[in-house]
Amino acid sequence: MNKPTRIDCLQYCNWSRARFEEMRAGGLDAVHVTICYHENFRETVANITHWNDWFAHHRDLIFHGRCADDVRAAQESGRTAIFFGFQNCAPIEDDIRLVEICHSLGACFMQLTYNNQSLLAGGCYEPHDSGITRMGRQVISEMNRLGMVIDMSHSGERSTLEAIELSSRPIAVTHANPSFWRLAARSKSDTILLELAKSGGMLGLSLYPHHLKDGSQCTLKSFCEMVARTAEIMGADNIGIGSDLCRGQPDLVVAWMRTGRWSKDMDVSGGVFPPQPPWFESAADFGNLDDGLRQVGFNQQEVDNVLGENWQRFFVRSFVAANNV
Amino acid sequence: MNKPTRIDCLQYCNWSRARFEEMRAGGLDAVHVTICYHENFRETVANITHWNDWFAHHRDLIFHGRCADDVRAAQESGRTAIFFGFQNCAPIEDDIRLVEICHSLGACFMQLTYNNQSLLAGGCYEPHDSGITRMGRQVISEMNRLGMVIDMSHSGERSTLEAIELSSRPIAVTHANPSFWRLAARSKSDTILLELAKSGGMLGLSLYPHHLKDGSQCTLKSFCEMVARTAEIMGADNIGIGSDLCRGQPDLVVAWMRTGRWSKDMDVSGGVFPPQPPWFESAADFGNLDDGLRQVGFNQQEVDNVLGENWQRFFVRSFVAANNV
Numbered sequence: 001m002n003k004p005t006r007i008d009c010l011q012y013c014n015w016s017r018a019r020f021e022e023m024r025a026g027g028l029d030a031v032h033v034t035i036c037y038h039e040n041f042r043e044t045v046a047n048i049t050h051w052n053d054w055f056a057h058h059r060d061l062i063f064h065g066r067c068a069d070d071v072r073a074a075q076e077s078g079r080t081a082i083f084f085g086f087q088n089c090a091p092i093e094d095d096i097r098l099v100e101i102c103h104s105l106g107a108c109f110m111q112l113t114y115n116n117q118s119l120l121a122g123g124c125y126e127p128h129d130s131g132i133t134r135m136g137r138q139v140i141s142e143m144n145r146l147g148m149v150i151d152m153s154h155s156g157e158r159s160t161l162e163a164i165e166l167s168s169r170p171i172a173v174t175h176a177n178p179s180f181w182r183l184a185a186r187s188k189s190d191t192i193l194l195e196l197a198k199s200g201g202m203l204g205l206s207l208y209p210h211h212l213k214d215g216s217q218c219t220l221k222s223f224c225e226m227v228a229r230t231a232e233i234m235g236a237d238n239i240g241i242g243s244d245l246c247r248g249q250p251d252l253v254v255a256w257m258r259t260g261r262w263s264k265d266m267d268v269s270g271g272v273f274p275p276q277p278p279w280f281e282s283a284a285d286f287g288n289l290d291d292g293l294r295q296v297g298f299n300q301q302e303v304d305n306v307l308g309e310n311w312q313r314f315f316v317r318s319f320v321a322a323n324n325v
Numbered sequence: 326m327n328k329p330t331r332i333d334c335l336q337y338c339n340w341s342r343a344r345f346e347e348m349r350a351g352g353l354d355a356v357h358v359t360i361c362y363h364e365n366f367r368e369t370v371a372n373i374t375h376w377n378d379w380f381a382h383h384r385d386l387i388f389h390g391r392c393a394d395d396v397r398a399a400q401e402s403g404r405t406a407i408f409f410g411f412q413n414c415a416p417i418e419d420d421i422r423l424v425e426i427c428h429s430l431g432a433c434f435m436q437l438t439y440n441n442q443s444l445l446a447g448g449c450y451e452p453h454d455s456g457i458t459r460m461g462r463q464v465i466s467e468m469n470r471l472g473m474v475i476d477m478s479h480s481g482e483r484s485t486l487e488a489i490e491l492s493s494r495p496i497a498v499t500h501a502n503p504s505f506w507r508l509a510a511r512s513k514s515d516t517i518l519l520e521l522a523k524s525g526g527m528l529g530l531s532l533y534p535h536h537l538k539d540g541s542q543c544t545l546k547s548f549c550e551m552v553a554r555t556a557e558i559m560g561a562d563n564i565g566i567g568s569d570l571c572r573g574q575p576d577l578v579v580a581w582m583r584t585g586r587w588s589k590d591m592d593v594s595g596g597v598f599p600p601q602p603p604w605f606e607s608a609a610d611f612g613n614l615d616d617g618l619r620q621v622g623f624n625q626q627e628v629d630n631v632l633g634e635n636w637q638r639f640f641v642r643s644f645v646a647a648n649n650v
Binding site for chain 2: 041042045046048049052053095097098100101104105106
């Protein structure tokens with residue numbers, strides 16, 4: 001295969017055939033999709049059954065990805081491999097044995113927390129970060145054993161650094177931007193960038209407007225200059241894209257994401273989806289990043305690494321059981 | 326591999342290392358184990374997590390089998406592949422999409438009903454057999470697509486014949502004996518034997534005392550003569566063993582099996598486990614069947630077929646998705 005791999009390591013769109021066609025138009029070989037936020041185990045299973053229907057009805061465009069080889073299989077068949085991830089630990093409830101069950105159902109990524117305190121770790125919006133909890137340590141160990149990637153995109157600073165330290169395998173921040181560019185509770189400090197890179201972990205850079213400098217008005221040039229600066233800090237081999245694309249979602253979905261069942265009031269982030277910048281309105285625009293990155297000085301090999309090859313190498317190492325590493 | 330395959334296509338023991346050692350002592354390469362009777366989806370998942378623990382703690386003896394190749398892998402590593410089956414459709418509740426979820430979790434067999442009427446079919450103890458229901462037809466089709474075997478061991482005559490007819494793939498009666506030998510609601514008529522064989526299906530002969538002529542006093546010779554007569558009726562290639570061994574189970578388990586949550590009274594079969602005949606007290610006695618079958622006139626190839634190779638050929642055809650057949 002001479003065609004370079006293209007991977008978007010986070011999307012949560014309002015799924016339909018049109019969204020899958022956009023993945024193909026954008027040349028995406030693999031997409032990590034969000035299965036759930038606050039859904040408990042049974043609700044998460046129901047969400048997975050929707051994906052089984054989409055796989056059955058759109059088998060010419062997508063299929064369920066479970067291992068790194070599936071990215072190659074996607075390239076060879078001209079389709080997109082869909083990898084499941086949870087943005088919160090709600091699906092495992094208080095039962096560590098559900099980690100393996102969820103892994104059997106295809107979960108390749110799980111965030112230890114989503115904004116708030118969870119049973120496992122502290123969230124990025126909490127005033128005090130608990131760090132990794134007693135159960136959190138057990139779950140990290142279990143995820144390490146199974147080959148499920150620990151994702152700290154929505155976690156607090158302390159919890160993130162502790163997860164990097166406690167995990168025996170590299171972790172990921174699948175969708176977040178550096179604080180130096182866009183200061184926000186969700187953004188990641190230089191310290192996290194450095195520790196993540198040192199441990200072999202990955203940072204997926206986000207195209208969600210709340211994570212962009214100047215929001216929806218952010219330019220492609222500004223975004224790509226941020227990628228270049230991030231590569232200077234943590235190396236060009238530890239970064240990829242996790243667009244956080246939420247295309248076509250109604251605003252009631254942002255309410256579920258933000259407040260689930262834990263609050264009757266909308267939280268700090270407001271209750272509407274912001275418009276995407278015009279150069280990344282859908283997955284079909286993924287190729288614009290290729291042009292933009294070259295224009296800020298990346299060579300084609302570096303562009304290919306950032307837009308997919310780095311994630312692919314991380315998938316190869318990550319999606320296997322510990323006794324097969 | 327010159328060693329013939331040995332498969333027991335149903336056990337529901339009180340699992341422990343001692344039980345797994347007995348499987349090894351009996352030379353069993355594969356065992357179909359019962360995961361649940363009346364457990365709903367979430368309870369079934371909990372039962373599967375117990376198996377994940379056993380797999381982790383006894384990996385020198387057993388592992389989770391999912392396809393026919395795993396039986397060969399078991400032979401090569403001197404272990405026993407454990408295949409999951411449900412004795413009832415309770416785990417899928419009223420949701421056809423849970424069939425695929427349960428298949429993802431490893432379920433290779435599912436009975437459409439256990440003694441009573443279910444949402445899918447009529448049970449062998451019901452006064453009137455509904456036949457396969459509307460949902461039952463949908464579930465048969467879904468199981469056919471996925472490669473999950475339809476098991477009619479505890480179903481009524483009409484439902485069993487309809488399942489054979491409606492299923493696009495051969496079905497199984499994993500554990501039951503012919504009515505000609507032991508007349509009981511759970512036993513199978515000559516008509517079922519013939520239709521099962523004609524469709525390429527399998528009958529697993531049972532060693533549960535209530536299914537044996539003379540119960541716990543049944544002799545090995547009598548059992549093996551029944552096997553020989555069954556082979557005359559339906560051919561020696563469509564029969565195997567499904568011992569229904571419930572070794573070490575406390576009597577409260579028979580109460581759950583028989584009445585679940587559907588009755589406060591014990592049903593017709595009484596509430597205690599009967600003693601096994603002395604020549605089949607545990608899986609370690611599996612080799613006695615080898616001697617017994619030869620003594621009633623089977624040659625060694627026929628013995629090997631009945632004690633495992635027939636099931637193995639059935640596994641090869643059955644445990645693959647319909648589009649891979």
